[in-house]
Amino acid sequence: MPRLERFEFYICSGIYFRKQIYLPSKEDIQHTFRDFKDDQVISYVDYFQEEPYSLCHIYLYPGQLKYYYTVTNNFPGVLFTCVRKISLYDERPFEHEFFLRIAQSFPILKILSLKNSKPQNNKLYRESKNDNQDFSIIKYPYLTNLTLYFAHDDYIEEFLVDTKVCLPDNAVHLNIDYEQLNRVTHNFTRDITRINCAKLGSLCLNGRRLPNYAKDYFPMYKYRLLSMLM
Structure with missing residues (x-):
């Protein structure tokens, strides 16, 4: 291919290694x-x-990618200026600083899904100090779809507590189990999750519906529901 000027690629390869003795390192791959x-x-x-x-x-020219699947704690923090869709997964906890790296690396992120059942470690330390002053409030200005079905409650708090994340107004559709949402918002009465919940544009609660007493907690959701019935 004598006229080829640039070769772009993104390879994501997975393998089960139950009986595999030798596991290649990053250096081997490089x-x-x-x-x-x-x-x-x-x-x-x-x-x-x-x-x-x-x-x-494995990838070359990350600025050209449109999606990135299975981002883990080992993610190197490279800038992806075109990626709009990512999924997060790990067997180790995601701390607040990890989500800050995600926001910085994917500045136009629109669709995010998260799967992690491990509780955060640093959350307990910060709560013991009762000090959130070191927290940087993370912004996802273009986020429109957030899926947290398989997320530990700590990560639901990460996105709904207004001292951790600032969600865009009336833009985000949240996919979440009703029981999780009810638990994290303290039966839809918790003040520190009220602001971000009020910004949510729509909800999918795995087949459940919000009780009437909870709809004031999600005013944008209530407006959309009424507008659909008109």
């Missing part, structure tokens, strides 16, 4: 691209012990 002299090939590999499963990401 070495296979040693002939890419003028380009920066970025790679990292995750080994999940509970599955057991390994996942390897």
Whole structure:
């Protein structure tokens, strides 16, 4: 291909390694691209012990990607100016600083799903100090769809507590189990989740409906429901 000027790729490869003895490292993977002299090939590999499963990401020119699946704590924090859809997964906790990196690396993010059953570690430390002054409030200005069906309550708090995340007004559709939402909002009475819940444009509660007494907690949701009936 003598006229080829640039070769762009994104490879996401997974394998179960239950009986595999040798597990390649990031350095092993990088070495296979040693002939890419003028380009920066970025790679990292995750080994999940509970599955057991390994996942390897390899990409060139990250600015051209439109989506990024299975972002973990090992994510290197590269800037992706075109990615609009991501999924987050790990067997280790996601701390607040991780979500700050996500917001910085994906500035036009629109669709986000999260799967992580492990509670945050630093949350307990911050609560013991009763100090949120070191927190940077994270902004996702273009977010329109958020899925938290398989998320620990700590991550639901991460997105709904207004001292942690600032959601855009009347823009986000939230997919979540009713029991989770009820629990995190303290039966729709909790003040620190009220502001972000009031900004939600719509909800999918896995087949459940909001009770009438909770609809004032989601005024934008109530407006959309009424407008659909008119």
